[in-house]
Amino acid sequence: MTAVNDLDCINLTKRFDETLAVDDVSFSVPRGSFFSILGPSGCGKTTIMRMIAGFLDPTSGDIQIKGKSVLDTVPNKRPVNMVFQHLALFPMMNIADNIGYGLRRQGLDKKLIDAKVADALERVGLPGIGNRRVEQLSGGQKQRVAIARCMVLEPDVLLLDEPLGALDLKLREHMKVELKSLQAAFDTTFVYITHDQSEALVMSDQVAVMNAGRFEQLDTAANLYYAPQTPFVAGFVGDSNRWKGRVESVSGDQVKLVTETGVSIIGTARGTVQSGATVEAFVRPEAIRVAHSVNGIGEHANSFVGNVENVLFNGANSRVLLRVEGGGTIDVALPQSGEFNGLQRGDALAIGWGASQSLCFGAN
Amino acid sequence: MGAHGKLGFILLASPLVLWLSLLIIIPHIDLFILSLQEKIGVRQYQTSFANYMTFFSEPLYLRTFLRTAFMSIVATVLTLLIAFPISYYIAKIARGRLQSILFLMCLVPFWVSELVRTFGWMILLRETGIFSNFLQWSGIVSGPVEFLYNDAAMMVGLIYTSMLFMVVPLVTTLESLDDSMIEAGYDLGGNGYNVLREIIIPHAMPGIVSGSIVVFMLSLGNYLTPIMLGGKDSLWFTEMIYSQFIVRFNWELGAAFGFLLLGLSSLIVWGALKLSGQTLEKTMG
Numbered sequence: 025m026t027a028v029n030d031l032d033c034i035n036l037t038k039r040f041d042e043t044l045a046v047d048d049v050s051f052s053v054p055r056g057s058f059f060s061i062l063g064p065s066g067c068g069k070t071t072i073m074r075m076i077a078g079f080l081d082p083t084s085g086d087i088q089i090k091g092k093s094v095l096d097t098v099p100n101k102r103p104v105n106m107v108f109q110h111l112a113l114f115p116m117m118n119i120a121d122n123i124g125y126g127l128r129r130q131g132l133d134k135k136l137i138d139a140k141v142a143d144a145l146e147r148v149g150l151p152g153i154g155n156r157r158v159e160q161l162s163g164g165q166k167q168r169v170a171i172a173r174c175m176v177l178e179p180d181v182l183l184l185d186e187p188l189g190a191l192d193l194k195l196r197e198h199m200k201v202e203l204k205s206l207q208a209a210f211d212t213t214f215v216y217i218t219h220d221q222s223e224a225l226v227m228s229d230q231v232a233v234m235n236a237g238r239f240e241q242l243d244t245a246a247n248l249y250y251a252p253q254t255p256f257v258a259g260f261v262g263d264s265n266r267w268k269g270r271v272e273s274v275s276g277d278q279v280k281l282v283t284e285t286g287v288s289i290i291g292t293a294r295g296t297v298q299s300g301a302t303v304e305a306f307v308r309p310e311a312i313r314v315a316h317s318v319n320g321i322g323e324h325a326n327s328f329v330g331n332v333e334n335v336l337f338n339g340a341n342s343r344v345l346l347r348v349e350g351g352g353t354i355d356v357a358l359p360q361s362g363e364f365n366g367l368q369r370g371d372a373l374a375i376g377w378g379a380s381q382s383l384c385f386g387a388n
Numbered sequence: 389m390g391a392h393g394k395l396g397f398i399l400l401a402s403p404l405v406l407w408l409s410l411l412i413i414i415p416h417i418d419l420f421i422l423s424l425q426e427k428i429g430v431r432q433y434q435t436s437f438a439n440y441m442t443f444f445s446e447p448l449y450l451r452t453f454l455r456t457a458f459m460s461i462v463a464t465v466l467t468l469l470i471a472f473p474i475s476y477y478i479a480k481i482a483r484g485r486l487q488s489i490l491f492l493m494c495l496v497p498f499w500v501s502e503l504v505r506t507f508g509w510m511i512l513l514r515e516t517g518i519f520s521n522f523l524q525w526s527g528i529v530s531g532p533v534e535f536l537y538n539d540a541a542m543m544v545g546l547i548y549t550s551m552l553f554m555v556v557p558l559v560t561t562l563e564s565l566d567d568s569m570i571e572a573g574y575d576l577g578g579n580g581y582n583v584l585r586e587i588i589i590p591h592a593m594p595g596i597v598s599g600s601i602v603v604f605m606l607s608l609g610n611y612l613t614p615i616m617l618g619g620k621d622s623l624w625f626t627e628m629i630y631s632q633f634i635v636r637f638n639w640e641l642g643a644a645f646g647f648l649l650l651g652l653s654s655l656i657v658w659g660a661l662k663l664s665g666q667t668l669e670k671t672m673g
Contacts, residue, residue: 077575100574112572116590125586126576177576 063234120154285352291382324376439644537619561595
């Protein structure tokens with residue numbers, strides 16, 4: 025191994041009394057990359073972050089920064105800094121003192137501190153606000169100040185603990201793009217934890233999907249979406265129609281199954297799936313082709329005709345719930361190309377998708 | 389505001405107005421008028437500042453006041469130094485039941501009257517008391533030791549009496565400090581001292597100021613503790629006021645002393661706020 029990673033976690037385990045919060049997790053974050061840990065609340069992602077920052081000691085395993093173990097290093101000496109969930113800007117100081125706090129700890133000359141603080145504010149696009157109070161800033165500005173306060177110390181790794189959680193939707197969308205460009209500008213390794221998949225998918229080079237203390241899959245955002253390795257990932261990343269069913273026949277990796285609701289589906293097996301086994305099948309609403317009549321969708325391994333049970337209008341993310349022959353409803357994304365604008369309850373639609381779009385996982 | 393609103397406002401405000409005027413403003417005006425009466429003969433008075441002049445011309449009064457003020461400041465500082473770690477432990481380190489129990493333990497002594505609490509200290513500190521007996525029993529000293537009736541005993545009593553009034557505001561302000569602030573303080577490279585100095589103390593400042601004002605005023609106006617634990621050697625200004633009213637029947641001078649205590653202690657509090665760069669608005673706001 026020639027290139028040394030900025031962060032390596034090796035067999036990291038944390039046990040709180042009886043509960044195993046983090047269960048034997050290993051991962052490496054290469055220099056300058058944006059790494060996210062995505063998982064539902066309580067999955068252990070915050071525990072990992074607090075162990076990296078040094079606020080918790082792992083039960084076993086090792087944390088290495090630039091190839092050196094930091095387990096014996098106290099939090100205030102570790103070359104990592106953290107952007108807290110609620111940012112934890114110090115309200116008793118003005119912005120410049122907030123950003124200069126860490127520099128003062130290093131005993132730098134006052135002039136140098138002032139210059140570095142001004143430079144940091146410049147880089148996050150907020151020049152000249154050093155004299156303001158924390159409460160005078162907007163949510164997005166606070167966010168950038170919190171990042172500047174860490175980045176001014178030039179950490180090897182910047183940890184971000186769901187920092188966008190408190191922002192409203194529009195600002196969150198904006199900050200996603202901005203965080204990514206800040207990361208590129210500072211060229212620092214970011215480790216980001218979130219329960220919001222869109223944050224993780226948009227910003228990250230690598231995403232680890234975490235559940236119940238373990239990493240389910242560590243991959244690029246595109247692979248998590250297109251090629252989930254486990255049923256949890258298939259269900260958690262993006263939306264899916266999810267069916268439990270029994271396998272009728274297997275040929276190669278093609279599986280024919282009948283769902284509990286009585287729909288017959290052809291899908292692709294993930295892992296080994298045997299005839300007669302119970303499986304879970306996932307089909308994304310947006311992977312389904314939809315037309316007014318059967319002629320409009322062409323040849324597909326799975327095709328159904330059904331009646332609209334409900335139209336869930338949500339702008340670009342509009343869906344219909346389609347009740348198909350043989351029972352059961354299917355969640356289908358509506359293309360916003362104009363042809364489905366007047367869709368009413370009870371209208372007939374034809375849908376279809378290829379075998380590769382329905383992934384089947386052997387149920388445990 | 390309609391007629392109903394007005395009536396409601398009058399009804400709501402009247403207890404406060406009555407309480408303020410009948411129990412505080414009117415007696416004070418009366419005392420103030422009294423303090424301006426100079427006795428020139430039997431039942432003959434004239435209005436003058438002579439009573440106030442007496443305070444400044446008689447060294448005993450002035451020195452007693454200065455001593456009282458100084459001792460009260462010392463008591464306030466010591467109370468703060470003792471109460472701060474206790475409050476920090478209760479607010480930030482103790483969790484759940486332990487937190488409530490510790491807080492209750494600070495509170496419980498105040499369910500007993502101050503008189504009884506002071507007697508408790510006398511039982512511990514007197515010549516035939518528990519400390520003295522223990523020292524004799526363990527062979528450290530050969531004869532009985534008197535711990536009472538000196539400044540140290542009085543200081544112990546004052547601090548004990550004031551502790552709760554410092555702990556409560558400190559616990560309240562420290563509890564409102566987000567743990568992540570402290571963590572951020574460490575995360576950005578600070579050590580325990582930096583975090584205390586730059587984050588915890590500035591955050592706790594309103595609690596420190598209000599606690600200190602209350603403790604200072606309580607100590608300055610305390611009568612029981614200096615009398616019982618300090619004895620004759622520890623003259624307290626409140627004892628002067630008491631003796632003017634009760635022993636010497638010189639209500640005029642007593643009233644003047646009362647107003648001097650009010651004015652001078654307010655001056656000290658104002659000066660301390662100015663020195664520490666705090667304002668009353670920030671503390672109370």
